[in-house]
Amino acid sequence: MRQPPLATLGWMAFLLFGSATPGWTAPRVEFTAAAAQVEVYDFAEVAIRVQDPDVANPFTEVSVRAVFQADGQEPIPVDGFCDSPDGRVFRIRFMPVRAGRYRYEIVYRQPGLERTYGGSLQAVGSNRKGRLRVDPQNRWHFVWEGTGEHYFWNGTTTYYLMGWDDETIRASIDRLHRLKINRLRVLVYGRNNPRPWGQPVVPTENFKLHLNPWPAQRPDDIKNPGFDLNRFNVEHWQKYERLLRYARAKDMIVSVILYIGGQVLPTPFEAGSEQEDLYYRYAVARFAAFSNITWDLGNEYNFHRKAPEWADAMGHRIKQWDPYKHLASAHNVTHRTPKSTWLDMQLIQRWDSGQNAYMLGQRRAQEQTGYIIPQINEEYGYEDLWEKHPGQRAAETRRKNAWEIYMAGCYQTNGES
CATH class of the missing domain: 3.20.20.80 (Glycosidases)
Structure with missing residues (x-):
């Protein structure tokens, strides 16, 4: 029997506020953390929501990148992507291929603004066929x-x-x-x-x-x-x-x-x-x-x-x-x-x-x-x-x-x- 979707496993929110500069107020960036547990060969997803986005083209002017790493393993770099036409939603996904605890750090960048967020998740064994x-x-x-x-x-x-x-x-x-x-x-x-x-x-x-x-x-x-x-x-x-x-x-x-x-x-x-x-x-x-x-x-x-x-x-x-x-x-x-x-x-x-x-x-x-x-x-x-x-x-x-x-x-x- 498959586990319920990640969205039902209890997600938490984390807010980061940009610092103000003369004539410009940085948009607020909210990271919604991945579920604490995910099956191997399923994927965990972190959603990033931007209030009042101000870039002209979020598909080319914003980058979302992360590094996931299990204890004793090599770091795994992962790209995120924009998931809304106006740049209000970005997502980054990670599919663990072996069980264990993974720590991750995500970096959101746009001109004049950088925000980071870190977390961890536990990958558990499953009967999924995998790659x-x-x-x-x-x-x-x-x-x-x-x-x-x-x-x-x-x-x-x-x-x-x-x-x-x-x-x-x-x-x-x-x-x-x-x-x-x-x-x-x-x-x-x-x-x-x-x-x-x-x-x-x-x-x-x-x-x-x-x-x-x-x-x-x-x-x-x-x-x-x-x-x-x-x-x-x-x-x-x-x-x-x-x-x-x-x-x-x-x-x-x-x-x-x-x-x-x-x-x-x-x-x-x-x-x-x-x-x-x-x-x-x-x-x-x-x-x-x-x-x-x-x-x-x-x-x-x-x-x-x-x-x-x-x-x-x-x-x-x-x-x-x-x-x-x-x-x-x-x-x-x-x-x-x-x-x-x-x-x-x-x-x-x-x-x-x-x-x-x-x-x-x-x-x-x-x-x-x-x-x-x-x-x-x-x-x-x-x-x-x-x-x-x-x-x-x-x-x-x-x-x-x-x-x-x-x-x-x-x-x-x-x-x-």
Whole structure:
């Protein structure tokens, strides 16, 4: 039986007052301490509330950072994030991966003001499955870190799951869970026209084919939404977190796909720009404390970024920002260069027949690098899509492909048209 949510465990408040200077009164900063006890692989959260915030942009002008440390262990740096458009609410989350007492110190900074707060919490053992890791005993495969159980990857593609309302998202996760699906590919950002790739998918009042992680002047304009890339649409991010929580309760991994290539306005920011780093770092600060995620830096990023150089650079930054070092990859480029040490698994795309021989070849190529990681065919042709003749991509041929991939000692992600 899972413990009640942290919010019900009895939180306490701590007030800090800024010192006055001529012509300026510092805003009051309130820290709401984390629960005194948290389960391993759950997360503790400290809320920071700012009365009368006075910065022009809280997403770029304020930083919230913390260090958590258990006795005898290395300190763990963690980023916080702004959780309100006006800068009144910030949060910082910490997921303990081992039991013990942790002390922490949080620093809130804005121009002309710095406030600190310290506390402690007790992490207790649990039956949570924890993070997904590469099996150290057999690096072609995966284990749940919390229980040591092997993880048999059985994924599916749900790019625009965030286009639905919460009720439909939960119902979809329930359905896939009943079908023994244990990994979902879910976009944080994407935009597409009706009937993408000739498929019978159209927006309705209840479903959107465009996602808005930034505030937009024209949120329903597919090609020209007028994003403010220096701020974030916190309601969108909060909704994604609800999806993560619901999937986590069912021990389902979510591949956090940060953008998708080949669509309308795939990358509203320039490669290597401040806005790109701001987006990726904000995603890590918000989502990293969820135990049930992996990172996909960009689905088919090579359409818009130089491969593998862009992924090698961004992958290392993600690993630097992520205190929990969740598994990371980028569909569908194979990364086998010496600079790809950030990579934890190959997310491959290769359609249709001959899967066994092809995936065995991928294993051999990986083995030659001296760095063994799991091989996953993340896209091998969607059921009934773009058939050259009736039945070419029927359910039976998809089943055979999946079987061939598994028999090569690899894994697969199916998709629904």
